[in-house]
Amino acid sequence: MNEAFVCDIHQEAGHLQPRAAPPRGQSDALVTRALHVVPPAPVFVDDVQPLTRVGRERPAASVARIHPDLARAWQMVIRGEAAEALLSAQRIEGQVGPLTDAVAVRCEISAVRAAALLLQDDAGAALAAALSALRLGTTTPTAHVALTVCRCAYLRLGDAESFYAVERRAPDGQPGRLRAITAMLDLALDAAVEFAQMHFNAARLLADDALDVARRFGAGPATIDALPACVMAQVLYEEGRVDESEALVAARLPGIRQGGAIEGAVRAYGLLARIAANRRQPGQALLLLAEADALGIKRNWPRLRAASLAQQVEIHVAADRFDEATLCAQRLAVLAGQCGAASSSARFEIARYHVLAEARLALARTHSPTCAPAFPQAPIQISAAVDLAALRQLHCDTVLRRDRYGAVTIALLLIEALLVAGLRDDALEALVTLLKQAASAGLQQTLVDCSERVAKLIDGMVRGSIVPASDVRELLPYAGALMSRRRRSAAHAQPACDTVRDTVRDIARSVAAMGLSERERVIIGLMGRGLTNKQIAIRLCIAPETVKSHAKHLYSKLSVRNRIEAVTLASRLGLVRLSGCGHAGD
Template sequence: MNDVVAYESLSKSDGTPRSVVIPRLSSRTGALRAISPPHLPLDGLAAGALQIAWSSGPRIDFGFAELRLDIERAWQTVTHLDCRDALAITELIEHLASRLPATATKALRCEIAALRAVALVLQDDEAAALAAALSARGPDASARTAHVASTVCRSVYWRLGDLESFHAMERVKLDDRPGRMQAVSALFDLALDAAVALDQMRFSTARLLAGHALEVGRRFVGTHVLADAFPACIIAQVLYEQGQVDEAEALLVARIANIRQCCTVESALRAHVLLANIAASRGQHGRALVILSEAEALGERRGWPRLRAASLAYQVEIEAGCGRVEQAASCLQRLAELAAEEGAVSSNVRFEIARFYTIAQAHVALTRSPCAVDMISLRQVHRDTLWRGGLYAAVPVVLLLVEALLVTGQRGEAVEVLVGLLRLAPSVGLHQTLVDCSVRVTELIEAIVQQRIVPDSDIRELLPYASMLLVHRQRDANEANEPFAARRPNASAGLSERERLIVALMGRGLSNKQIGAELGIAPETVKSHAKHLYTKLSVRNRTEAVTLATRLGLL
């Protein structure tokens, strides 16, 4: 975690490892003790000090109360969502707990297991995280420990595509005055439900649940809660799919610094990929590649091979789409090396890396040698994605499959697959992904609309929707060269005139009291308006509200 002071770092002068000690305040003498741990490498030394005791020998002044205090401090640092430091903290506490009688620390051992489960799920190790979380749900576990463990279990079941087990797990119910960890668990539970809804292309439900998660964070955790990046990313994905691309981008831009500094791999992956997709759809391919390169570097720094694989796969897609075959092949080679690495990654992460590699390989083949597309593997990826409940994630795979069928001379099947997707899309609200599809797929849609290609089934009811996709694609192409503020003059039409005025005054740096004096209303009324506009804009505080309003051209 960011607040821990214990790791092996590289010396600025020569790059050699140096031992950094863990200070703690002795309860008996008040003197600062520092005992060097023998083996724990922690990445990231940040401000503050988590005072956790470590000693290779017996300690007569250590007891239950001190361990309880260390665990409370550990929970505070776990909310910063840094997996490597969290794992090291847990190992330290486990070492200390091993010195106490097991009968006196049953509940604490459940809590330590929950700490370990959180750290492991942050590190993308689903199998180990699930085992730790299940052990934390023992009969001696406290309510807080059970809440956290259940949320970790649900997160793992979702990632594995085991929706039956996911829905069978109880969700966290908030008390009138929940503690911080209970509130964070409830926030994540709502975000996970939103993620499942998004996977199933129930976009409106996903946005409502993610918005509720943001509200829980604002009410019970505070305006600067890192955990709400996940639901914010889900809202951004829904906004993008609904054609509100500028709003989706602004929502992520307001949080991207926190996401890169300290957040979950899921938030980092979604944010960077969506921002890159938005940039690419506007023809800003260089910017998209920069965003993805930053994601790749972040994945390397944080030990997230899944993020590295995703960033490389999308780099391949963009490079291949621009006709830069050699650059695409270079990225594909790096992805192949990542897939071949022997490392402590879970089977699910290996599956995801293999999935990204198959998709990237197909993009390169489509550009370099279309007949070399591995259709069998591509179809298998499509089936596996659907089997895991990823209906939305399967859409890009379907579009890639349509391309592959076209270039391999299987036009009839390509048409039928595309028509099947077009039949589904209007009913679920699928929009922007089809607007931003490849040139080959767009030309096929255009041929169907113009009836130059006639599918076997009756598609007359699909023609208005397909025509709309082509119109919106042309509109987006025209808008790409316009100034940002001119693109969507009604982007935030949902704000009232009073709310627009208040956010503008916020942008001038006025306090609630000063805004009230300016408008002739009470500061409490200003606060109420501010709360409503935060909800409408899906932001946490006035800084993000002003940032978003600026990006939307309101200021």
């Protein structure tokens, strides 16, 4: 980031003046809109009190000297350096001291903290910090940042009413970069909401406006426009414009790797992997998802890891690789069990991916009853029966969160599960309901990509061999067009030149290299040779407690619970070769 940007931030947010606090009722109204959020910590949410000078008076220039530090903290936020920004905010807060005009500065510190916490995918804590930053009202120079964080946090928490209630701040004619970024993100959030509700035309217009703001005002690094670009790409994908969709996202992927936010990462990797899988390139799809998993480890984004593992299950199942699918499902189950420390929004998403992965694997087993789990001795088992109640509840919860697009994937799995359970009439009824919603919204590609079981059900309706109880004549042209496009896609799909079996080992090696440190790779290798912790400590000339510490971090990164699971996973991924002797205890 160049010095001009520092100057922009300094000019935009560096001349804060103390203002009167908002009425208590207004502050309480803001706080009550938070979902599952405890009151903000007193360190930055204390009631506004008249500040008195303590000891010797400090010159007014003291606050001015803090402004460059605040500008650098904003730089860190823009670059995606969340942890560094939080440390900087803490350091600046310690420098403020008893200054008479420190209230406004503390509010800006809270705005920095809110944006950084949002980058860490902690929507609850980000919302608390943003509400703290708004205690002087919505006219402070960085209030627009706090307002945008509130909107994003409410969206992540599934509180649509509070999302729409937050005030929007339109940028001035020539806004600074920080204001331009928040204006662009506001438009991108609106686009994401419209897309989730399957209002594709509105989503396209809003995403295009957001990209235009980014272009006109040069709003920071290229990664900052990843969210609107990904929403636009998703719209293009659903319209069948797959090449355009891929090009739009692929151009942002290098920036997302370097410093993007999680929303763009989840959408970008998921969409690109989906495109590769549909082109019969499962190896390329797995490479992208493995990279996403490693990025999730590096940034501590369990939600990105869960999305990656769930999609890996889907691809392995499609390739009849049930052992690998089971392994990914087991890792996802461990991750779901560890998500208690994650924010409430992340917990919901991780649980959603877990239910979807288990359903896909169970459906695959019903299709191939002879397949068995790769590791029957593993403590986590995936049920062979599809949990219809869990799918129904997940579909209901997703609809209540106004995510109609996300509910489509769940509905397709539910229809397939109903067919497997022998409830064909229920499956037909659910399919007709889904087709009506999809036709009115213009949804195409997701239904074209549906499973073979669901496709046969749709094709039977089109051909007249399957007749639902309700009148579906008006849906037949739309359903017929979907099946025609599906047949064309299958005919034009290139052969699978990179089969999963030929590429998964190289992919696993590259992922391990990204996710594990050199010492951790050495330790897992020695574990695979049957060495105990004491023997490893002697070999590496380190203390046994140090080996235990490395092992603990290694288990967390691999989403396993003990040495046996770690060595088994590493063996499956080609990271170690088992010595043939039993594994020693920890």
